Amino acid sequence: MGRIGGRIGIYASAFAAAFMVFAVTGGIRASEQAVRAEEQGATRLAIQPGRDATIPFPNSGAIRDWQPDGASALFVQDQRGHWYRATLIAPCTDLPTASRIAFLTQGADQLDKYSSVAVQGQRCAFSTLVTSDRPSKRSAKHALQQVGGQGKAG
Numbered sequence: 001m002g003r004i005g006g007r008i009g010i011y012a013s014a015f016a017a018a019f020m021v022f023a024v025t026g027g028i029r030a031s032e033q034a035v036r037a038e039e040q041g042a043t044r045l046a047i048q049p050g051r052d053a054t055i056p057f058p059n060s061g062a063i064r065d066w067q068p069d070g071a072s073a074l075f076v077q078d079q080r081g082h083w084y085r086a087t088l089i090a091p092c093t094d095l096p097t098a099s100r101i102a103f104l105t106q107g108a109d110q111l112d113k114y115s116s117v118a119v120q121g122q123r124c125a126f127s128t129l130v131t132s133d134r135p136s137k138r139s140a141k142h143a144l145q146q147v148g149g150q151g152k153a154g
Helices: 002-047
Strands: 063-068 073-078 083-088 100-104 116-119 122-132 143-146
Antiparallel strands (some): 073 083, 083 122, 100 116, 116 122
């Protein structure tokens, strides 16, 4: 009886190990497929400009670059390289010449149409934040002070 019980234990252990390998590799494949699907979906989203958008975690490094579009709008690039255009409720007089800005969020740590930007002490509220094509004119990267809530631009 000891021999049979030992063999069953060995088979059970081997089966459990094989199942775990299968589950782990299947899980990895499923994760890779989900990431690819998300990236493809994000690429399609970025190609279709004009859709309402949010950028999660702007105060945790999710914003790569920004570029003013006159005094009434701003292009923002996220870490995945997608561009967005924020239009402002009113002109932000110092935006075209600003070298530093701060993105101010309301409540949740996400940039959306309820957010604003602080430029040299002036708070400029967004009226929209939508997906966009790449800006036609590239400029040098700007300094960014990422601050949530009642942040300050410097």
